[in-house]
Amino acid sequence: MINHIDIVIPCFNVEHIVDKCIESVLKQECEQNISIYLIEDGSTDNTKDVLLRFSAHSKINIIFHTKNKGLAAARNSGIKAGCGDVIFFLDSDMTVDSNWISKFLIFLMDKDVKGIVGEQKLPSELNETPLDKYLYSNYRGARQFTKHDFIHFKYFLFSNTCVRRSVFNEVGTFDEKFRTYGGEDTDLALRIWKKYSEGFRFSRESISYHWDQKSKIDFYKNMESYGNINFKYLIKKHPDYKKDFGGDLLDSFIGKILFNSIISDIIFYFDKRLDYPVLTRYMTIFSTIKGAKKTSPKDDVLQK
Secondary structure, eight states: OOOEEEEEEEESSOTTTHHHHHHHHHTOOOSSEEEEEEEEEOOSSSHHHHHHTTTTSTTEEEEEESSOOOHHHHHHHHHHHOOOSEEEEEOTTEEEOTTHHHHHHTGGGSTTOOEEEEEEEOOTTSOOOHHHHHHTSTTSTTTTOOTTSOOOGGGOOSSEEEEEHHHHHHHOOOOTTOOSSSOHHHHHHHHHHHHOTTOEEEEEEEEEEEOOOOOHHHHHHHHHHHHHTHHHHHHHHOGGGHHHHTGGGGTSHHHHHHSSHHHHHHHHHHHHHOOOHHHHHHHHHHHHHHHHTSOOTHHHHHTO
């Protein structure tokens, strides 16, 4: 029986959109009691002021970090502050429909389901960018699965997700060593999946609308940063799953043939001129590998 729901929303430099996110969550149509946890993660813009506008609402709880700690720590603050039977996670640059929660809860009628990841779409008000054509294509995410399929951990992200609280009591929360871009959700999803390999599902009807748009170049820089820091940490922490992370491409024959500077320069040339998701997928993988092959100050930490 699900009586109480927690919604955890990390907030960092989102003054331009977080009010829409909060307002959409407050419009949920469900019977359960809802507590919303907004974690102000040391923003340098006016995000704090926007959040404070909602402070009088009975469902809203605001948690302040004095400095930016990253998504893992922000989400953990929300998890620890709440007591709901199910915890929903939503990124602060997203909005949802009024049936967002109810569409997720349908899956939780099955006690063997431990977590569900929802669909992401581009808001109809925005024009599709070249990067959007990749982000919302079947090359990315769990869109290849039906609602009956068991989802592999590598498709389970926490930007639009719900998980039973009991799961965190068993496997722990997010690893706060992940402070920069990417990897914190993959690490936690793997730990959950190892205990409940048939516990993840994908819901096409639990939709979040992603308002943040960036260029391909900025996205590739993010992926290179991920490769340089958190990708390495993932492999070190879970060496048996290196191939699942794509780490085998770092030193395999296939990886060296397909993901080298000559091939990447050719693909990049066409990627700038053609909006083909398959080209963007290649550059995404190459950027991660490129970052992983660089040395960084974090390497000293990882070797300890």
